[in-house]
Amino acid sequence: MKTISAEEFDRKFDDGEDISEYVDWSKATRPNLEPVEFTVTLRRGTKLRLERKAKELGVSVDSLLEDWLREKLDPARPSAAE
Template identity: 55%
Template structure:
């Protein structure tokens, strides 16, 4: 990723130039997709099951929770 000043970036954008080489797309979020931290409690047994499943799938505990919650929310939204 290249680095330029904000003024230079604005000018390139305003002139219709491709500015994608100056952006870090891995951190881009659309409106309503900003991340926020959430805390909740699990029993030790639930945490063990969660960690076992995450390890089996080769993902982190957080990634598995995000996936499961997203799946559940999309199924609720389809009712």
């Protein structure tokens, strides 16, 4: 892996140049993507409907809920469940 100054790296990135030779992708991370636990209390009927919908779509309940929440929070983002 080659090394350059931060200023040169930023310039190359801003100019749209390929910076992959300067990045160790095995150590790269994206912030705020780590899983966190979140507890929600639902009515039994809602939980059953949610489980049926997840099964119908072939995804986990967690994935379905996360997708639906993202869809509501950022309507411009396409949904993975559709």
